[in-house]
Amino acid sequence: MKFDWLPVTRFEQNCSILWCEATRKAAAIDPGGDIDQIRDFLEWEELELEVVLVTHGHFDHAGGAAALAAATGARIEGPHQGDQHLIERLAEQGKRYGVRAEAYTPARWLADGDQIHFGQETLQVLHCPGHTRGHVAYFHAASRSAFVGDILFRHAIGAWEHGDGDLVQLVESIRNKLFALGDDVRFLPGHGETSNFGHERAANPFVGDEALAQWWPPGSRGSPPKRPADLPF
Numbered sequence: 001m002k003f004d005w006l007p008v009t010r011f012e013q014n015c016s017i018l019w020c021e022a023t024r025k026a027a028a029i030d031p032g033g034d035i036d037q038i039r040d041f042l043e044w045e046e047l048e049l050e051v052v053l054v055t056h057g058h059f060d061h062a063g064g065a066a067a068l069a070a071a072t073g074a075r076i077e078g079p080h081q082g083d084q085h086l087i088e089r090l091a092e093q094g095k096r097y098g099v100r101a102e103a104y105t106p107a108r109w110l111a112d113g114d115q116i117h118f119g120q121e122t123l124q125v126l127h128c129p130g131h132t133r134g135h136v137a138y139f140h141a142a143s144r145s146a147f148v149g150d151i152l153f154r155h156a157i158g159a160w161e162h163g164d165g166d167l168v169q170l171v172e173s174i175r176n177k178l179f180a181l182g183d184d185v186r187f188l189p190g191h192g193e194t195s196n197f198g199h200e201r202a203a204n205p206f207v208g209d210e211a212l213a214q215w216w217p218p219g220s221r222g223s224p225p226k227r228p229a230d231l232p233f
Contacts (some may be wrong), residue, residue, distance in 0.1 A: 001121045001143050005188060006041060008034040009099060011060040014188055016147050017041055018140070020119025025050045027118045029138060029147050030061040030190065031068045033099060038068060049074040050118040054106075055149030056135040057086025059093035061190060063101030077116060080127050081109040082134030086164070110136050126177045130170025131158035139181060146187040146197075152178060154195040157206045174207045 003018040009032050017038070019026040026047040031038055042049055049072040054062045056079050069076050079087075086093070087103055094101025108114075112127035116138065124139040128151050137148040150158040152174050160167040178187070183198025205211050 001140055001145075003143075003145065003188075004041070006034070006037055008032050008037060008064070009060055011191070013060045013190055014192075016188055017045075017047070018118070018121070018123075018147075019045065019047050020121045023119035024048055025119030025121075027051045027053055027116065027121075027123070028068060028074070029053045030055055030149065031064040032060040032062065033064045033101075035064050035067050035071060038064075039071060042072070051116060052076045053116060053123075053138060054078045054087075055137065055147070055190065056132045057083035057090070058132070058150070059090055059097065059099055059101040061149060062087060062104075063090055063094050063099060066102040066104040069104070075107040076104055077106050077108045078110040078125070079132075079136045080111060080129075080134035082127075082129065083132050083164075084109070084134070086132060086134075109134075112136075128173035128177050130160060130166050130168075130173045132164040133166075135173075137178065139185075144182070144185045146178065146181060146185050148178060148187050148189055150190040152187065152200060152204075152207070153189040153191065154193045154200070155204055156192075157204070158190075171207055171212075175212070 005014045005016045008015045013032045015031050016029040026049050052065050052069050052074050065076050090101040090103045110125045114125040116123040126137045128135050128137050131150045139146045160170050179197050186196045188194050
């Protein structure tokens, strides 16, 4: 499998394009907008989009899924049904921020342990609540690559300070679902740079080993340090 990504919308959200080299069948993860740009990439690489995948129901990730599926004939899968209420309100979300977004009904709501198939490739689905109730991540075992949306970032974690967020769940999702995949796994977050789980385990100031020992000692539910105020997620 090969993959690349495009920052889309003014929020510079990472839309990932994954493809099977044998069949040229592709998957697009989190097409939040700028659909023409995504389609141009598919055409340039001579790819046939088979499936549109969504990590969670925020407009900058899911807002363009319906338009991309309609333009290409691809099916939409995800996220987990815990985000159905967000998917249904995508147009309302987008209007609030001056971005076009469209609600959709996926071909399948995803659950932990589900598999996604495109061409000859397979992705594993991990339900990782905390940023939103129905957030999922996608893992490609053969390439040791993960696509994690707004759960984890290089030296940061996703927002939890809203109605659908839960800090304890977020930390548990990162530590027990993502880090459990292995230190060597490279991940692409929903915004910003790539990293790997080993680096974040060692250096992340919110969920790294040292941070957890300081801020979340055994048996404690204390709060980790505050996220930088300028983070947009």
